[in-house]
Amino acid sequence: MLAFMIRRVFQSVIVMFVVALISFLLFRFVGDPVNQMVGIETTPEQRDALRVQLGLNDPVLTQFWRFIMGAVQLDFGTSYQFKQSVAAMIGKRAPATLELSLISAVFATVVGIPMGVYTGLKRDSWLSKMFLTVSLVGISLPTFLIGILFIFVFAVQFQVLPSFGRGEVVDLGYWNTGLLTASGLKALILPSITLGLFQMTLIMRLVRSEMLEVMRTDYIKFARARGLTRRAVNFGHALKNTLVPVITITGLQLGSVIAFAIITETVFSWPGMGLLFLNSVQNVDIPIMAAYLMLIGFLFVTINLIVDLLYVAVDPRIRVTGVEL
Amino acid sequence: MNFSKVKTTILAGAMVFGLGVGQSSAETLKYAFQGSLKSLDPYSLNETFTLGFLGNVYEGLIRRGPDLNIQPALATSWEVLEPTKWRFHLRRGVKFHNGNDFNADDVIFSADRVRAEGSDLTTRIPKDAKFVKVDDHTVDVILTSANPILHYEWGTWSIIDKEWAEANDSVKVTSASDDNATKISLEANGTGPFKITKHDVGVSTSLVPNNGWWDTPKHNLTKIEFTTIASDATRVAALLSGDLDMVYPIPVQDLKRVDSNDGTRALIGPELRTIFLGMDQIRDELLESNIKGKNPFKDVRVRKAFYQAINIEAIKKKVMRDLADPSSIMISPFLFSNSGDFVRYPYDVAASKALLTEAGYPDGFEVGMDCPNDRYVNDEAICQAVTAMLAKAGIKVNLNAQPKSKYFAKVLASNSFETSFFLLGWTPGSLDSWNVISNLHGCRDEKGKGSPFNLGGYCNPKVDELAKQILVENDPAKRDGLITEAFRITTDEVAYIPLHQQGLAWGVSDKITLEQRADNQFMMYYVTKN
Numbered sequence: 001m002l003a004f005m006i007r008r009v010f011q012s013v014i015v016m017f018v019v020a021l022i023s024f025l026l027f028r029f030v031g032d033p034v035n036q037m038v039g040i041e042t043t044p045e046q047r048d049a050l051r052v053q054l055g056l057n058d059p060v061l062t063q064f065w066r067f068i069m070g071a072v073q074l075d076f077g078t079s080y081q082f083k084q085s086v087a088a089m090i091g092k093r094a095p096a097t098l099e100l101s102l103i104s105a106v107f108a109t110v111v112g113i114p115m116g117v118y119t120g121l122k123r124d125s126w127l128s129k130m131f132l133t134v135s136l137v138g139i140s141l142p143t144f145l146i147g148i149l150f151i152f153v154f155a156v157q158f159q160v161l162p163s164f165g166r167g168e169v170v171d172l173g174y175w176n177t178g179l180l181t182a183s184g185l186k187a188l189i190l191p192s193i194t195l196g197l198f199q200m201t202l203i204m205r206l207v208r209s210e211m212l213e214v215m216r217t218d219y220i221k222f223a224r225a226r227g228l229t230r231r232a233v234n235f236g237h238a239l240k241n242t243l244v245p246v247i248t249i250t251g252l253q254l255g256s257v258i259a260f261a262i263i264t265e266t267v268f269s270w271p272g273m274g275l276l277f278l279n280s281v282q283n284v285d286i287p288i289m290a291a292y293l294m295l296i297g298f299l300f301v302t303i304n305l306i307v308d309l310l311y312v313a314v315d316p317r318i319r320v321t322g323v324e325l
Numbered sequence: 326m327n328f329s330k331v332k333t334t335i336l337a338g339a340m341v342f343g344l345g346v347g348q349s350s351a352e353t354l355k356y357a358f359q360g361s362l363k364s365l366d367p368y369s370l371n372e373t374f375t376l377g378f379l380g381n382v383y384e385g386l387i388r389r390g391p392d393l394n395i396q397p398a399l400a401t402s403w404e405v406l407e408p409t410k411w412r413f414h415l416r417r418g419v420k421f422h423n424g425n426d427f428n429a430d431d432v433i434f435s436a437d438r439v440r441a442e443g444s445d446l447t448t449r450i451p452k453d454a455k456f457v458k459v460d461d462h463t464v465d466v467i468l469t470s471a472n473p474i475l476h477y478e479w480g481t482w483s484i485i486d487k488e489w490a491e492a493n494d495s496v497k498v499t500s501a502s503d504d505n506a507t508k509i510s511l512e513a514n515g516t517g518p519f520k521i522t523k524h525d526v527g528v529s530t531s532l533v534p535n536n537g538w539w540d541t542p543k544h545n546l547t548k549i550e551f552t553t554i555a556s557d558a559t560r561v562a563a564l565l566s567g568d569l570d571m572v573y574p575i576p577v578q579d580l581k582r583v584d585s586n587d588g589t590r591a592l593i594g595p596e597l598r599t600i601f602l603g604m605d606q607i608r609d610e611l612l613e614s615n616i617k618g619k620n621p622f623k624d625v626r627v628r629k630a631f632y633q634a635i636n637i638e639a640i641k642k643k644v645m646r647d648l649a650d651p652s653s654i655m656i657s658p659f660l661f662s663n664s665g666d667f668v669r670y671p672y673d674v675a676a677s678k679a680l681l682t683e684a685g686y687p688d689g690f691e692v693g694m695d696c697p698n699d700r701y702v703n704d705e706a707i708c709q710a711v712t713a714m715l716a717k718a719g720i721k722v723n724l725n726a727q728p729k730s731k732y733f734a735k736v737l738a739s740n741s742f743e744t745s746f747f748l749l750g751w752t753p754g755s756l757d758s759w760n761v762i763s764n765l766h767g768c769r770d771e772k773g774k775g776s777p778f779n780l781g782g783y784c785n786p787k788v789d790e791l792a793k794q795i796l797v798e799n800d801p802a803k804r805d806g807l808i809t810e811a812f813r814i815t816t817d818e819v820a821y822i823p824l825h826q827q828g829l830a831w832g833v834s835d836k837i838t839l840e841q842r843a844d845n846q847f848m849m850y851y852v853t854k855n
Contacts, residue, residue: 031730035737038445039371041754041764044738044773046447051739081363082526083499083510089526148558155566163563164357164554165529269554269563271528279361279527279555282699284730 008308012301019297020071023290024064033080033284054080067290076291081280086287090273090295095175096166097265097272101258103188104196109250112200116207117239120215131204138201143260147194147267154190162187164269195264199253203246210242248307255303259296352547352854354837356571356847357560361527361553364510366499367483368444371754376481377846378551381532383483383515386413386432387476391840391851393659393756395476399427399484399516408471408799415462419539421486422513422520429458434487443498448754449482451475471797473804477755489514518542518850519549528553532849544852564589564832570854571839573831573847577646577702583832592831594841595650597657598752599761600701602635602711602822604628604745607771607782611745613693613723621690622745622781628819629670630680634718635711636672641825644706648828654812656753656761657826659843663809667816669823677718689719695747696724697732702827708748722746738773742780749780750827756844758808763792766815783820 034047034056051057055066070077076086115135119128138146155163167183169176178184214220215238223233262274269275273292280288360374367379380388386400400413419427436456439446454475455467466475490496495509513521518540519532532549534542552569554560557576564572565586575583575591584591604622605611611620621627637651650658651669658664681689696708705726712722727735736744753760767776768784791811798804815821829845840851 031728031732032734032739033730034739035733036730037370040751040778041371041448042445044777047737047739081361083364083369084526092526148562151559151562151566155568156562159566163566163568164559165552266556267559269552269556269559271525275555276527282555282728282730 004312005309008305012305015301016294016297017068020068020290020294021064023293023297024067025060027286027289028060030281030286030289031284033286036283036285037080071290071294076294077287079280079288080285081283082285086291089276089288090291091174092176093271093273093276095177096270097258097261097274099178100188100191100195100264100270100272101254101261104192104194105199105250105254105257107192108196108199108203109246112203113207113239113246115200116204117211117234119204120208120211121234123212135201135204138197143194143198143263144267146197147190147264150190150194151267161190166271191264191268191270194267195257195261199250199257202253203250206246206249207239207242210245211238214238214241252303252307255296255300258299352545353550354546354548354571354849354852354854355550355552355569356573357552357554357563357569358573358847359553359555359557359560361555362524362530362551364499365513365521365524366495366507366510367485367515368439368446368498369510371445371448373752373845377844377848378530379483379513379515380481380517380846381519381849382513382517382521383485384517385479385482385484386415387479389480389756389842389844389846391842391848393843395480398480399432403476405799406465408797409468411466411468411475412459413464413466415464416539417462419516420537421489421516422535422537423486423489425486425488425514427484427486427516428461429464430461431484431487432456432464433458434490435482435484438485438490438496438498439482441498446482449478471799473797473799473801474755474757474759477757481754483515485509486514518544542850544850545854546849546852549849561832564834567834570834570837571831571847571852573829573845574702575830575832577648577828577830580646580648580830588835590833590835592829592833592839592841593648594829595657595659595826595843596752596829596845597659597756597826597843598701598750599652599655599657599826600649600704600707600748600750600824601652601655602631602824603747603749603781604631604822605742605781607742607769607784611692612743613745615691616686621684621686621692624684625818626680626684627686628822630677630684630718631715631720632670632677632819632822633673633680634677634715634720635822635824636714637669637824638672639714640707640710644703644710645825645827648702648830649825650828651825652823654816655751655765655821655823656758656812657843660753660756661758661805661808661812663805666809667812670819674717681719686719689721691721691723692746693723693725693744695732695736695744696726697729697748698726700729700732701748701750702830704748707824711748736780738777741771742773742782744780747780748824751778752844758812759792759795762788762795762808762811762815766811766820767792781821783815783818785814785818785820788814 034050038047055063074087079086079089115131119131122128151163154161165187166178167187168181169178169184170180178187220233220238223237261272262278265272265274266278276288277292358374362378363370363375367383384398386398387395388398390396399416401416403411403413406412415429421427433456436450439449453469457465457467459465493508495507499507499510511524518535518538520535521530521532523531529552534546554563560572561575561579563569580591583589606622608620610618641647641649641651653667653669654664694708696705698705708724708726712724715722734740736742736747751765764776764778766783766788767779768789769775769779769782788811791807795804795807798807829841831841837852837854
C-alpha cells in the first residue's frame, strides 16, 4: 500500500514536470513579449536591453531551470504587463473562479439530480421529453454561444440581470466574495448557469440511466412487494444506489469546471483566473501563463491522485496487485 | 423596454434586496475599454490608452483641448527667448492630490525621470536638453539645437511630485522588467481633476473628483468606475443593457445596433492613425517572393502598380463599413494643413498591369504579405481585400495574418525586418509631420539604425536632409513648405501605400455628453451626466 502510494506520488511529480516542460516550450511560439511591453516608438536598442534584463536571450535550458527552481518555491516571477507578483495576482483572482465553479457545480447537481430522477421514473411524460430536449441543447451548444444568448435575453432585452462582472464584492482579507451582496449574487446567476449547464446535462443523463437500471433490480421489486411507499422506494432505495457514480463524476468534473471557466469568464468579463490567463495569452505574459497552466495541471494531478488512492481504499484487488490501474 | 420601466425594475430590485440605491447615483460614470490599465506609473508605457487614462489624474505643462489644440496646463505661458532657450512660467497655487505644492523642482525632477533608464517615454524631451530652475515658478529649457515642437508631446508628459516619489521609493521608473511593483505603479499622486481611489490591477479602477483642482470643472461627476471588458460582444451588451454609460471601441459591425438602440448612440470620428502598406525596398532580393536575384519593389513602377491596383473605396465601404477616411499621404489631414495638396493615385487595374509590364513583370509575381489580425480595426480583412485586388493585377499575394505578438516579433528591427510586404499603422506621438517623416521615411541600415520603424527601408537622402531642416525650422509657413516638399518626394516615389485613417467608434449612453478627441484619449473632465 505504502509502496503504491509513493509510486503514485512520484508519478504525479513526473507529470507536473512534463506539464512544466511542455508549457515552457509552447511559450517559445507565442510571440515576443517585449513588443507587448513597450510603446511603438521604443528604439530597438531599448528593446534589446529589456530582452537581456528579462533573461529572454539566455539559452532555453537556463530559462527552464530558472522557471522550475522558482516554481518549486511557489515563485512564478513577475507579470510582464502588470509588474506584479504572479502568485499574488492569481491568488487575488482565484476566489472569483472558485466561487463561480462551486456555484455552478451546486447548480448542476441540485437541478440535474431531480431532473434525472424524474425523467428516469416517468419516462414517457411530456415533461421528461422536454427535459431531454433541453439537455440536448446543453450538450450541443458551445458555452460562449449560450453565454451570449443569456446576456442578450436577460441583460439587454429584459434588463433584469447584469451583463458582466462580479457586481459588488466584499473583501475578507485573503478572500473576496460576491456571495454577500445582492448585486454579487445577481451577477452570479448567468455565468454559473452557463458554466454549469453542461455538467447539469451530464448529471441528469447519468442519474436517468442509473435510475432506469436500478428500477429493474430485484430489491426494488421486493421493496414494492413489501408495500413501502412509492417515495421510500424511489428515493430511499433507488436514488441512494444511483449516487455513487454521480459523486465520482461530479468530483472529477470539478477540475474541468474550473479549467473551462476560461470561456465563461471571458464572455461575462468575470474577473477570475481564466480571464487573466486569456488576457495574458494575448499579451504574451509568459509568467502568468506558466503559473496558470501549472496550477491547472496541479489541480488535475491532485484530483486524480486522490481518486486513485480512494480506489485503493475501496477495492481490495488493487491492493494486492498494486499497479493495475 | 422603455427607460422608466427599467428604472422601476432596478429600483424594485434594489428595494427587494434592501441595498442602497445611492450607489447608482446619477453622477457615477461607468465605462469600459477593451484593454487594461497596465501600470499607474505614467512613464512605464507609451500607449494611448494608458496615457489617456492617466491624463485624467496627472497633468503636463500643456494639455490638448477637445480639438487637440495646445492649452496651458501646469505652465501658464511660455516663450522662446532664443531659438535654443525656452522659458516656462508655472502655474501658482497648484497642489498635488496629497497636498504637496507643485513647483519648479517637480518639473526638473520629472524631466530627469522621464529620460531615465526604464522610461518608455524618453522621446518626450530631447536627451541633451537642460532644465534650469530660475525661481520656484519659472523653468528654462536649454536646447542644443532649435526645436519648434519641443512642447508638442508634453500633454502626455505627466509631472510627478518629487517629494512624494522620493518618500515612496518611486524615483526609479517602473520599467517593463522590474521585479516588484513600486508604489507609483499602484497608486497615483497627480495634480489632475481626478484621484484614483481603488485600483484592482487588470480589472477595474475607481476615481473621484479632486476638489482642489486648479481649473473649474466642466464635468458633474462624483465617481468614476472603469472596467476592462476584452470581449467585443460583452462590451456592446453592457452598453445596450444600460449597465455602462460609455464603452469603446465598438466593432464596426455593431455600430448600427448601438445607434438604433433606444438610449445609446454611436459616436464616430476620424482617428489620427494612418493605416498603410509597406514594401521591402532595401534588400537585393525579397525574402518571400518567386523573383530571385532582384527586388521588384526597388522599381518605383512596381510600387505604383501595387498602389493603383487597390480599390480604396471598396475597402472603405465593404471592409470598414464607411468607418474610414481614405488617405493620400502618410499623416492624418487633421495634423497637416497642406494635406489637401495631395491626391491618391487613382484605382486603375489596367494602368497597374501596364506598369508591371513596363517594369518587366507582365505576368506579375508572387510575394508574401505580413499582417496583424488583432491590432487595427479589421486589419486582417483589409489584407484579404488587398490580396484579392492585387490578384486582379496578376500579383499573387501569400497572406500571413497573425496575432500582433507574432506579427511584430517578425517584422520589427529586432528580427531584422523579416518581411517583404506588410500592413502597419502609425500615429505620430507628437501630432506632427516630422515624426512621420523621420520615423517612417528616414534612411536606415539592416539593423534599423537611422530610422528603426522604416520597415521597408525606403531611402532618399534628400528626404533625410529635409527632415533635418524641418526639425529646426522655427517659422511655421516655411516649415509647412518643407514638409510639403518631403511628402511630395515620398508620394512621387511611392515610399508607402497609404490606405486610410481608421475611424474612432465609441458607444455612448444618451445620459452623458462628452468630447471625442481624435487621438482616442477619453478625457473624463468633459463628461456631464444627467
